[in-house]
Amino acid sequence: MRGVHHAPAKSGLNSAAGRLTSGGAILLAPAGRPAYIFTDQSPSGLFGGWPERAAFFVLGTDIERPHHEGLEARIADAVAPTIEHMGYELVRVQVSGKERPVVQIMADRADEAPFRVEDCEAISHAVGAVLDVEDPIRGEWTLEVSxxxxxxxxxxxxxxxxxxxxxAQVELQVPQEGRKRLKGIALGADAETARLRLEDGSEASIARSNIRRAKLVLTDDLIAATAAPASQDPDDEDASPGPDGKPH
Incomplete structure (x- = not known):
């Protein structure tokens, strides 16, 4: 699922109505206020492309944040404390486009419960307010929360x-043993190294600082492992509490 926030000065919307559609929930804010659009997307088509880098740093707390650089780092530094306080964790910030940049905020619930439309809405409102104040991008921009x-x-x-x-599949910044792209079974990681069992059965230890991009590969086993139990159907408002511990 994805939420879209248009910069308030550019939104031009004059409706305060909210409604449900077959694709998700749509909320239109009054004129001069941010507009948020929430839609359900298929998992395989939602996040085309790769994260900019997969290196990371660890805060003084037990919350680990992904590493970003430049504009994306400034945005991540601005929004991460807010969403963490709300019970979420930042997975990635990615900025794309030039004429009207799209700022994508990718997040998890800290309790690892299924992500819902309500979660997109809460993060979009909070992050939109932070970015409106910080104003990291000149001109029109669009915020997507997913x-x-x-x-x-x-x-x-x-x-x-x-x-x-x-x-999982990994793209390296510098080739390792003559290979820049690796594919295999993820074996875990620590602060310095990620490990893969490659397709030939060998094990590769990869310096995380050398990982340019890394992502899971969509398989039947992964779909089955990540499927929400019936008791935690994301469409069931009483199925699971929000990240603040209160049922929604």
Whole structure:
């Protein structure tokens, strides 16, 4: 699922109505206020492309944030404390486009419960307000908030460890043993190194600082492993509590 926030000064919307559609929930804010659009997307088509880099740093707390550079780093530094306070974790910030840049915020629930439309909405409102104040991008811009999806990027050690045993593909900045792209079963990671069991059965230890991009490969096993239990149907408002511990 994905939320879209248009910069308030550019939105031009004059409706305060909210409605549900077959594709998700749409909320239109009054004129001069941010507009948010939430839609459900298929997992395989939601996050085309790769994260910019998969290196990371660890804060003084136990929350690990992905590494970003330049404009993306400034945005990540601005929004991460807010979403962490709300019970979410930052997975990736990615900025694309020039004429009207799209700022994509990818997040997880800290409790690892299924990500819902309500989560997109909460993060979009909070992050939109932060970016309106910080104003990191000149002119018109669009904010997209999404879950990490099934075939998610592996940007933190916890991603590698949580999805150990599943197929992943990695692109390196500098070739390792003559190879710049690797594919195999994720075996986990620590602060310095990620490990893969390659298709030939050998094991590769990869310096995480050398990983340019890494993501899971969509497989039947991964889909089955990440499927929400019936008792936690994302469409069931009473199925699971929000990240603040309160049912929604």
């Amino acid at each position: 879950s990490a999806g099934i075939d998610r990027p592996l940007t933190r050690a916890k991603d590698w460890n949580r999805f150990a045993g599943h197929l």
